[in-house]
Amino acid sequence: AKSQGRNTYRYYTESLTRAANARLSLESRLRRALEREELVLHYQPQVDMRTSRVTGVEALVRWEDPDAGLIPPDRFIPLAEETGLIIPLGAWVLASACRQLQAWIEAGAPPLTLAVNLSSHQFAQPDLAMHIGHELQLTGLPPELLELELTESTLMQHDRRGMETLEALRALGIALSIDDFGTGYSSLAYLKQLPIDKLKIDKSFVQGIPEDRNDAEIAATIIAMARNLNLRVLAEGVETEAQRDFLRRAGCDAYQGYLFSRPLPGAAFARQYLR
Ligand code: C2E
Ligand code: CA
Ligand code: CA
Ligand code: CA
Helix, strand or coil: CHHHHHHHHHHHHHHHHHHHHHHHHHHHHHHHHHHCCCEEEEEEEEEECCCCCEEEEEEEEEEEECCCEEECHHHCHHHHHHHCCHHHHHHHHHHHHHHHHHHHHHCCCCCCEEEEECCHHHHCCCCHHHHHHHHHHHHCCCHHHEEEEEEHHHHHHCHHHHHHHHHHHHHHCCEEEEEEECCCCCCHHHHHHCCCCEEEECHHHHCCCCCCHHHHHHHHHHHHHHHHCCCEEEECCCCCHHHHHHHHHHCCCEECCCCCCCCEEHHHHHHHHCC
């Protein structure tokens, strides 16, 4: 039993070392990817429920690794958050997305809104609003077209200074939306205090619509709550017509999801939606 224990122990430390090495190499690879501009943005259309027209676009980052191929954000954003790499990465995302939208507009595209995801770490930067204001000036993108997506948990983590940052962003003319809404525990009273414009219903609730009574009920409640607070509401992860129709009837303003389109590389997005 004893030798078996030792074997287990050895196995355990070996696999820990392997995990640590894998993590380290992922971190240094990501650092290098950032320097070599191996990150790309994909764009997913956001669609108006009533008109079925594309009124906005969400920028979603991917890592184009020369060996591993396209790596999804869930595999490197958490690591980027832990290591602080999210700060230069987030700055790259914001600058690239603003530049892209401005280029489309200058080429004659309609003025779509641009949604960019903001991580918790970025949100904690005291000079965030100043930095973003500067970026908007550089690109010439009208602030009204930019929308920042923050998760419920990000907002909860940064109570006081977070509020100042939200106010400063709002003062620039930028719109704010709460991403993955419904997965945290925001109360109506809390939401009312926040200077926000939009709620995005998390796709975990959208998935069960219409069969799952709980999911349908939660989505309908979020929509009703948003309307009461004069917030716009968008459902994410809409994959079926039944989901879209249910959400539309419940009063949801907009949606995004595979039903309409997957996130697309910039050139494909422009070809399909900007003519
Ligand atoms: P998110 O912001 O909640 O983005 C929505 C995710 O759902 C995206 O995954 C999108 O591709 C996916 N999606 C869209 N429509 C559907 C659908 O109909 N069905 C299903 N099952 N999924 C759908 P993606 O692109 O892999 O991004 C995952 C997460 O990574 C994002 O979740 C966001 O939290 C994070 N992320 C992506 N880009 C950035 C970024 O530039 N900065 C930061 N901080 N986070 C990012
Ligand atoms: Ca998002
Ligand atoms: Ca989301
Ligand atoms: Ca999410």
